[in-house]
Amino acid sequence: xxxxxxxxxxxxxxxxxxxxxxxxxxxxxxxVSWYQQALGQGPQFIFQYYREEENGRxxxxxxxxxxxxxxxxxxxxxxxxELDDSALYLCASSLRGSYxxxxxxxxxxxxxx
Amino acid sequence: xxxVEQDPGPLSVPEGAIVSLNCTxxxxxFQYFMWYRQYSRKGPELLMYTxxxxxxxxxxxxxxxxxSSKYISLFIRDSQPSDSAxxxxxxxxxxxxxxxxxxxxxxxxxx
Numbered sequence: 530x531x532x533x534x535x536x537x538x539x540x541x542x543x544x545x546x547x548x549x550x551x552x553x554x555x556x557x558x559x560x561v562s563w564y565q566q567a568l569g570q571g572p573q574f575i576f577q578y579y580r581e582e583e584n585g586r587x588x589x590x591x592x593x594x595x596x597x598x599x600x601x602x603x604x605x606x607x608x609x610x611e612l613d614d615s616a617l618y619l620c621a622s623s624l625r626g627s628y629x630x631x632x633x634x635x636x637x638x639x640x641x642x
Numbered sequence: 643x644x645x646v647e648q649d650p651g652p653l654s655v656p657e658g659a660i661v662s663l664n665c666t667x668x669x670x671x672f673q674y675f676m677w678y679r680q681y682s683r684k685g686p687e688l689l690m691y692t693x694x695x696x697x698x699x700x701x702x703x704x705x706x707x708x709x710s711s712k713y714i715s716l717f718i719r720d721s722q723p724s725d726s727a728x729x730x731x732x733x734x735x736x737x738x739x740x741x742x743x744x745x746x747x748x749x750x751x752x753x
Contacts, residue, residue: 533685562739562740562741564741569650569745569746570745570746571646571648571730571732571743571744571745571746572686572730572741572743573743574736574740574741574742577739577740584739585736585737585739585740587740619685619686621685621741628674628691628734628738629674629676629688629691631688631741632688633678633685633686633687634685635683635684635685636684636685
């Protein structure tokens with residue numbers, strides 16, 4: 530059974546650019562959530578995808594968008610990058626209805642300069 | 643008021659000590675409580691979970707929920723250097739589709 534894999538592991542972008550982060554779900558999971566973790570903070574919920582549709586969103590602007598694919602993998606897109614977007618972006622997969630079964634990937638460290 | 647509050651530490655203890663990590667939460671309707679452990683440069687991994695109130699024990703770890711005071715705790719007995727990590731409390735909120743995390747407490751267990 531494979532876990533959650535995220536790519537790339539590290540990324541440096543310039544302010545104003547766009548970025549796409551990718552996530553492969555754990556086998557058997559059908560829901561994907563994305564979290565942003567700033568240095569020294571707990572993860573903050575960005576949004577969740579189930580059946581290729583957004584199923585809940587946190588307090589993030591529309592320039593944060595996502596996709597879920599039929600194989601349950603997912604992408605997080607961020608447009609018009611700002612310096613404050615520098616953070617660790619975590620993907621978590623789960624089986625819908627399983628309250629405790631969130632499996633996190635190791636994250637993508639994004640630095641905006 | 644934040645939904646979940648946690649003392650960020652850092653907390654440094656000698657090997658073998660009993661560690662107590664705590665969080666408070668704001669909404670008495672919350673039912674699902676979790677503790678995650680996060681090593682440096684890794685994603686969070688689920689350590690313990692409890693539903694509603696009471697205690698749950700797993701080896702050296704005990705999770706406790708006190709709903710009357712809206713307080714959740716994680717106790718680590720006989721702490722080891724390998725327990726050095728950041729511990730995050732989390733509560734399932736938003737109708738069950740999101741985890742709301744505390745700030746995380748950085749723990750260092752020293753030889």
